[in-house]
Amino acid sequence: MPHRTLTVIGGGFAGLTAAISAAEAGATVTLHEAHRTLGGRARTADGPYRTNDGPHALYRRGPHWPWLRQRGLLKPLAPLPLRGAAGLRFLHRGALHRLPPLGLLRLRAHRDAPVDQDFLTWARTRADETTVRAAANYVGVATFHHDPGALSAAFVQERLRRTTNLPPEAHYPAGGWGRLVDRMAAHARGLGVRIETGARVDALPEDTPVIVATHLDSARTLLGDDRLRWTGARTVLLDLAVRTRGGDPFALSGLDFSGWIERFTCQDPGLAPHGEQLLQGQIGIAPDETRADGEARAARLLDAGFPHWRDRTTWRRTSVATGRTGAVDLPGTSWRDRPAIDRGDGVYLAGDQVAAPGVLGEVSFTSALEAVSLALSTGLRRPAANGRPGHSR
Structure with a gap:
């Protein structure tokens, strides 16, 4: 595979997965996170009560389990009582x-x-x-x-x-999900990923493929595509x-x-x-x-x-x-009906509301890997005639 440059927008679980996967494939990766800390909804609060932004769990039979384990990112895990x-x-x-x-x-x-x-x-x-x-x-x-x-x-x-x-499949990173995010971020930096926090992106770069790994609402605004909605x-x-x-x-x-x-x-x-x-x-x-x-x-x-x-x-x-x-997914719909990962012209989505299988965080993980595979196997971005990226669905 020829050397490639890739931009990832969003530093949550999906964005970090995408950045690591792309860097391992030999790409030069820059990750932009709007907040001062990485993690997205996987952040763990500082202070006396180390809360997550809502309950989270790693499911043992999910595809992210062996991926994290092979990279030394899975443990330590808290025991299940x-x-x-x-x-x-x-x-x-x-x-x-x-x-x-x-x-x-x-x-x-x-x-x-x-x-x-x-x-x-x-x-x-x-x-x-x-x-x-x-x-x-x-x-x-x-x-x-x-x-x-x-x-x-x-x-x-x-x-x-x-x-x-x-x-039981559900397991929990010891110290909160923030510890897992810290391990993933350190691993990404070790692979050469450039991580920029406090860096909100209002316009997509035109010279590299882009993976948008944000909440679907933010992706809809950034891409100017009102179809990026799901229940x-x-x-x-x-x-x-x-x-x-x-x-x-x-x-x-x-x-x-x-x-x-x-x-x-x-x-x-x-x-x-x-x-x-x-x-x-x-x-x-x-x-x-x-x-x-x-x-x-x-x-x-x-x-x-x-x-x-x-x-x-x-x-x-x-x-x-x-x-x-x-x-x-409402009756009559499945994960295949959600917004497609490939948005056309070198723009790809990753996250927990896009067209990828799995339970909870597995959707973010699977979509991130698919987005990287597509981004590194296609050409550079081509801006659409109206200045917005093209859309595949």
């Missing part, structure tokens, strides 16, 4: 349970879920209503959506299988620090509604000061609901699984994430 008193709990029919309904695990075994039918309609022919609703709400952990049952059956069923696999979730993100108490679970899943609370210090005590526990949660809310609606459902989970949490609270923060938690 899923057994014993600190394990996983489920809020179902208003009560706390150690196990989900047996029918939920049976439902996950079906592999014939269609793309063009919603999950609830499809699953009702295979299980009772209570089981179907519980399964749909459980998948909120991997969709951040308020009503996963209304999404494509194929989309939901894949996530039901992945989130109920044994041993996303609307989610209340909760960060909560409480004084330590014996018996708190590691994680609590809502089966009566879509919601998830996780005690990250159960596996990684250094994320909060000594004597305190850091909880992070996600509660899907509908377009017409408010943050208070999500907070009320979060309180139901906390009341069930974390006794006296209000009296124990030492710090709290909530926010609303709109379309910032990855793509969700």
Whole structure:
């Protein structure tokens, strides 16, 4: 392959993956990040509470797992405390349970879920209503959506299988996702990648292929392409620090509604000061609901699984994430229908809302590798007649 020059816009997981992959292929890479720190939504806050921008996990069977491991970027990982008193709990029919309904695990075994039918309609022919609703709400952990049952059956069923696999697929970088970002950035620099932070890009360079690894909203503005849209979730993100108490679970899943609370210090005590526990949660809310609606459902989970949490609270923060938690596919659509990676004339997209398979961060990873492959196998950028890059879809 002849020597090439490549520009990457965005320093999150997708952008760093693209930069590393391109540099390994022999390209000269410059990465621009608008913020002063790298990471995108994978940033970890400084200070006494090392929170991520929403819960994150690395799925062991995903394509990024061996890629990170081969480069020495995967570990250290925090252990998963899923057994014993600190394990996983489920809020179902208003009560706390150690196990989900047996029918939920049976439902996950079906592999014939269609793309063009919603999950609830499809699953009702295979299980009772209570089981179907519980399964749909459980998948909120991997969709951040308020009503996963209304999404494509194929989309939901894949996530039901992945989130109920044994041993569990979800793992967490020790010290927060920021540590993984730091390792990736150091590796990229070691390969010769030029990383510029605090460098917002308002116009694309015309002499190199460009990978735009930003949120889809930012890509739409930068490229001037109003078609860069896809359905996303609307989610209340909760960060909560409480004084330590014996018996708190590691994680609590809502089966009566879509919601998830996780005690990250159960596996990684250094994320909060000594004597305190850091909880992070996600509660899907509908377009017409408010943050208070999500907070009320979060309180139901906390009341069930974390006794006296209000009296124990030492710090709290909530926010609303709109379309910032990855793509969700409605009935009749799949990942193939999302905005294409190749936008024409040497411009490529990477991120968690574009046309690439996978669960959560796997979409960012896979799209980044595909974008690099396309960028390094085609010619230099050719500006479109109107000054904007061309579009393939």
